[in-house]
Each structure stands twice: as C-alpha cells, then as structure tokens.
Amino acid sequence: MIGDAKMITEKSYKLDTYGNLETNLNNEITYVSPVFCKRFNLSGEEMIGRQLKTVMKFDKRTNKKGVFFTLINSVPCLIKIFHQEDKNIIQIMITGDDVSHSELVSFINSMEMKKYKKKTVEHQRYHFEDIIGNSPAMQRVKELASKIATGNSTILLTGESGTGKELFAQAIHGLSSRKSHSFIAVNCVAIPDELFESELFGYEPGAFSGAKKEGKPGKIELAQNGTLFLDEISELSYQAQGKLLRVLQEREVERLGGTTRKQVDIRIIAATNRDLKKMVDKGEFRQDLYYRLYVFELQIPPLRVRKEDILPLTHFFIDYYNRHFDKEVSYIDSTMEEWLLSYEWPGNVRELKACIERGMNIVEKDTLSLDLLYIQTSSNHASSRIASNNNTTLVSLEDIVQQAEMQAIKEALEQTNGDKMLAAQKLKIHVASLYRKIAKYNLKIK
Ligand SMILES: Nc1ncnc2c1ncn2[C@@H]1O[C@H](COP(=O)(O)OP(=O)(O)OP(=O)(O)O)[C@@H](O)[C@H]1O
Known part of the structure; x- marks a missing residue:
C-alpha cells in the first residue's frame, strides 16, 4: 500500500x-x-x-x-x-x-x-521572489513596492544599512515596463565631487585632459529608458545636488564639452539610510531636491522588528553557500537558533549573510553551530550570554585586516585634510581604489 x-x-x-x-x-x-x-x-x-x-x-x-x-x-x-x-x-x-x-x-x-x-542587457539580478521574508512588515512593503513599481514615479527607499534597499530597487525595475532596459546603479559616496558631472552626464572627446579620446556616456545616458538607482543620495555635495536637480527638472543632459542637449527618459530610484528630512532642516540637503525625490517613500524595516524573517533568511543563505562552497548543510543547532533570534542585527540582513558565510566556510558536517560563527561578544547583547558558554571570542582574520585598512585610510585622510589624491599617494594605492574603499567602509569624509 x-x-x-x-x-x-x-x-x-x-x-x-x-x-x-x-x-x-x-x-x-x-x-x-x-x-x-x-x-x-x-x-x-x-x-x-x-x-x-x-x-x-x-x-x-x-x-x-x-x-x-x-x-x-x-x-x-x-x-x-x-x-x-x-x-x-x-x-x-x-x-x-x-x-x-x-x-x-x-x-x-x-x-x-x-x-x-x-545580465548583460538588463544589469538587473533580483526580483520580488528573491526578496526573502514574509513577516507582516515585509509583506506590507512588498505589496506597496509592487503596486508602485509599474508606474513611473520617483521612489525614495529609506531604511538602515543592509536592509535590502538595493534589492528592492532592482525588483521594482524588474516589474516595471522599463525592465528590458538598463538598471544603472550609482553609489553617490563613490563619486568625488569633481567627477560628478563627467560620471553622471558623460563627456565628449577631448573635453578635459585625461579624458578618454572617444568620449564617454554618463550614467544618466546609460540608463536611458531604464532606471537610475542613486544609492546613498544623502552623500552628494550641495553643489552636486543642484546639478542633479536640474536634470530631474529639465529631463535633459548635456555631456561635458558638448554642444547639444539630449532628452532623457529615466526613472529615478534613490536610497538613503539617513533622515533626509532632518538633513533638509539642518540645511545639509536641498529642500527642492528632497521634494522631487519624496514622491513615494518606501521604508524597509530593520531586521530586528521582523524576527519572523530571520530563520527563512538563514536557511536561504545556507542554501546559497551550500551551492557556492559545495557543502551539504541542512541544520542549525538550537543554541545558534536561539542566538539568531535574540540578536539585534545592527547590520541587518547584510550582517546575517556575512555571519552565515563565515560559518559555511568552515563547517564540515551537516549542522551549522554557533561556535563556527566566531562572534565578537559584547556585554550588551544576547550573543555574549550564549557565546561565552562556548568560549567563542575569536575575531576572523578578515575582520582584523578590514579594521586595520579602515584605520589607515582614516589617518591618511586626516593627515591630508581630506585630500584624497594625497591620501592615496601616502597609502601607495590608486585614488580610484581609495574611493572604492571609502565607499566600501562607508567612511564619512569631511
Ligand atoms: N530580504 C532579503 N532577501 C535576500 N537577501 C537579502 C534581503 N535583504 C538583503 N539581502 C542581502 O543583504 C545584502 C545587503 O542588501 P542591500 O545591499 O540591498 O542593502 P542596502 O539596504 O541597499 O544597504 P546599504 O544602505 O548599505 O547600501 C545583499 O547581499 C542582499 O542580497
């Protein structure tokens, strides 16, 4: 039978x-x-x-x-x-x-x-079904996001770092009528003020010394008919904000050194983990640009207020790293589960993903346990209680190297009064690499 x-x-x-x-x-x-x-x-x-x-x-x-x-x-x-x-x-x-x-x-x-x-046509990877988490808070955001995705309005994604803002931006693009065109992401921290125009608007041949001889299209032009995702918009200088506003109002761009203006048809999705309204009140962010962006605000909740999503995300990442590292992990032990659910996740989903990656790198059997995560203990969260029982106070080599790199960059910038070219020379790295590292560590430069 x-x-x-x-x-x-x-x-x-x-x-x-x-x-x-x-x-x-x-x-x-x-x-x-x-x-x-x-x-x-x-x-x-x-x-x-x-x-x-x-x-x-x-x-x-x-x-x-x-x-x-x-x-x-x-x-x-x-x-x-x-x-x-x-x-x-x-x-x-x-x-x-x-x-x-x-x-x-x-x-x-x-x-x-x-x-x-x-991938090459769309530059877009994530869809709504790739956004894991069905807690009531996430369901509400996904529902609203999918409703506004089909329109053309500007969207402002807000939420703490690592909550999945870029994921949402890509999913919104994937659901819009622009999906067969490009999704171009620009990290505003990574663009130095002096390069803002050439990066965003592009330039004609011979526009300035050091420019490519064939000229270069800007990110706005590349996003034509598609979506331009402006990540960390709060980090644009006041001057750059003004230049961006002009494009949003006039819907036209002119390459540096060019003589003609080109109509642009793009949808803007901006993201920030800062309170833009407060920045406006303090005079740090242009009010006119703020209202241009603030058509629809989509707030992505932090992981600590949607604890129901923690275990599904954990299993999703275990599965992801199973495939990438060729492992066969199927379980998490109960101490780890207890810790995952009690920890506050200040770095949100990004932190959870990194945590699982750490464990998956060294796990040998089919169960992931807390001692494999090398959690840094602190006195004020639950991990210390659980982890201290297991003597897990080690920090990974990667963390130590990153801390040292961050410290060296901060010191070089302090010594050069924020001059990135000089700081890069001091550090003996290319200035582009310095910009990438500043963006990577989210360093706030005065
Ligand atoms: N709901 C989710 N489902 C699956 N993966 C997620 C989810 N949320 C975030 N992630 C993953 O976490 C990482 C961080 O996400 P993302 O870069 O979208 O965050 P963010 O809010 O844009 O961060 P930041 O403000 O620092 O730019 C990415 O690797 C992303 O794939």
Whole structure:
C-alpha cells in the first residue's frame, strides 16, 4: 500500500509530466507525486522522511538558475528547485528516457547563455521572489513596492544599512515596463565631487585632459529608458545636488564639452539610510531636491522588528553557500537558533549573510553551530550570554585586516585634510581604489 492520502494526492504544477517532490527546509522529503513514483519506479511510502540526497545527488557547483543534472534510480534527468518560505519543490523537467545525454547538456548550456544575455542587457539580478521574508512588515512593503513599481514615479527607499534597499530597487525595475532596459546603479559616496558631472552626464572627446579620446556616456545616458538607482543620495555635495536637480527638472543632459542637449527618459530610484528630512532642516540637503525625490517613500524595516524573517533568511543563505562552497548543510543547532533570534542585527540582513558565510566556510558536517560563527561578544547583547558558554571570542582574520585598512585610510585622510589624491599617494594605492574603499567602509569624509 502506498502511504497516507496526503502523500499520494496529486498536486498540480505547470509541468508535471515527469512528477515532482517536496522537502522541508531540512531537506527531508515530505511529498512525492504519484507521477514521480511511477516514472522512476519508486515507492512514495518509502521515500517520505528520507534525506533528498539519498534519492538524488547533484553537483551544486553546476547550478544553472536552480537547474541541476542528476540521476534518479539510474535515470539521468534535469531537475529544477524552487525555494519557498517553508519548503523546496523539486520539479523533474526532463528525463534521459526522452532525450540523449548530449541534448541535456546543450539544454543546460543554453540556460546559461540566457542568463548571461539577461545580465548583460538588463544589469538587473533580483526580483520580488528573491526578496526573502514574509513577516507582516515585509509583506506590507512588498505589496506597496509592487503596486508602485509599474508606474513611473520617483521612489525614495529609506531604511538602515543592509536592509535590502538595493534589492528592492532592482525588483521594482524588474516589474516595471522599463525592465528590458538598463538598471544603472550609482553609489553617490563613490563619486568625488569633481567627477560628478563627467560620471553622471558623460563627456565628449577631448573635453578635459585625461579624458578618454572617444568620449564617454554618463550614467544618466546609460540608463536611458531604464532606471537610475542613486544609492546613498544623502552623500552628494550641495553643489552636486543642484546639478542633479536640474536634470530631474529639465529631463535633459548635456555631456561635458558638448554642444547639444539630449532628452532623457529615466526613472529615478534613490536610497538613503539617513533622515533626509532632518538633513533638509539642518540645511545639509536641498529642500527642492528632497521634494522631487519624496514622491513615494518606501521604508524597509530593520531586521530586528521582523524576527519572523530571520530563520527563512538563514536557511536561504545556507542554501546559497551550500551551492557556492559545495557543502551539504541542512541544520542549525538550537543554541545558534536561539542566538539568531535574540540578536539585534545592527547590520541587518547584510550582517546575517556575512555571519552565515563565515560559518559555511568552515563547517564540515551537516549542522551549522554557533561556535563556527566566531562572534565578537559584547556585554550588551544576547550573543555574549550564549557565546561565552562556548568560549567563542575569536575575531576572523578578515575582520582584523578590514579594521586595520579602515584605520589607515582614516589617518591618511586626516593627515591630508581630506585630500584624497594625497591620501592615496601616502597609502601607495590608486585614488580610484581609495574611493572604492571609502565607499566600501562607508567612511564619512569631511
Ligand atoms: N530580504 C532579503 N532577501 C535576500 N537577501 C537579502 C534581503 N535583504 C538583503 N539581502 C542581502 O543583504 C545584502 C545587503 O542588501 P542591500 O545591499 O540591498 O542593502 P542596502 O539596504 O541597499 O544597504 P546599504 O544602505 O548599505 O547600501 C545583499 O547581499 C542582499 O542580497
């Protein structure tokens, strides 16, 4: 007899020619479709509760958009994995009974090509379904974001650093009518004031010494018909804010050294982790630009107010690093789970992702535990209570190197009164590299 009724109830997926199965987030099989059992001559009853890897093994390094090549009961096939909030659905796409092995391989390659083409054309990677988290707070934001995505209005994304503002910007672009055009992201911290115009507006051949002889289009021109994402907009100088405002008002750009103005059709999505209104009140941000940007404000909540999202995000990142590091982690231990849920996450999702990455680098078995995370303990959060029991006060080498690098950059800038060219010379690095590091560490330069 085949298992209980729930197990054999057929579920309707778009492609159920070859069957499908489901697992929970620990990779235990929870459902097997009758088509699957028949196709692969396997008993559903025996499969429920088993680890997925005992039924099919696949090389996670060959991940092609969640599509893998595998053998099921000695039959070669292609499977696609859909990750959902509380389960994974494994859809059998095609089996070797129907096509030759070489056809399967060329199918995988064509999927890879499509992915490549999509990336180069759109410069856009994330969609709403990639934004993990279904807490009520996130549901509200996603709902509002998808409503306003289809319009053309300017959007201001606010929220603490690492909450996923850029993810939302990309997803909004992906849902808009501009999705087949470029998504161009500009990190405003990384653009020095003196390069603002050439970066944003572009320049004509010979516009200034050191310019490329063929000229260069600016980011605004590159975003034509698409979306221009202005990250950390609060960091633009007052002067640069004025220049940006003019483009937003006139919807025209002129390259440096050019003589003609070009109409631009772009949607602006700006993001900030600072309180722009306060900056306006203090005279640090232009009021006119603020009101241009403040058409729709989308506030991305910090992770600590949506604790329901922590475990789904954790499993999502474990799965991500399983594929990248070729690991087979399926569990987190209870001490780690307790810590994850009690920690305040000041660095939000970015911090959680880095934390999981650290553990995934060194984990050897199938369970991630707190002692693998090398958490810096402090007296004021729950980790200290839990971690101190496990003597985990180590800091990773990468953290130490980054701290030292940050300190050296701060000192060089102080000694040169903020002159980045001189500071770069002192540090013996290229000035572009200095700008990148300033942006990376989010250093505020006076
Ligand atoms: N809901 C989410 N689901 C999956 N990944 C997420 C989510 N939120 C954030 N991330 C990941 O966390 C990292 C930080 O996200 P992102 O860069 O979008 O944050 P941000 O708010 O723009 O940060 P900043 O203000 O510092 O620029 C990225 O690697 C992103 O992929």
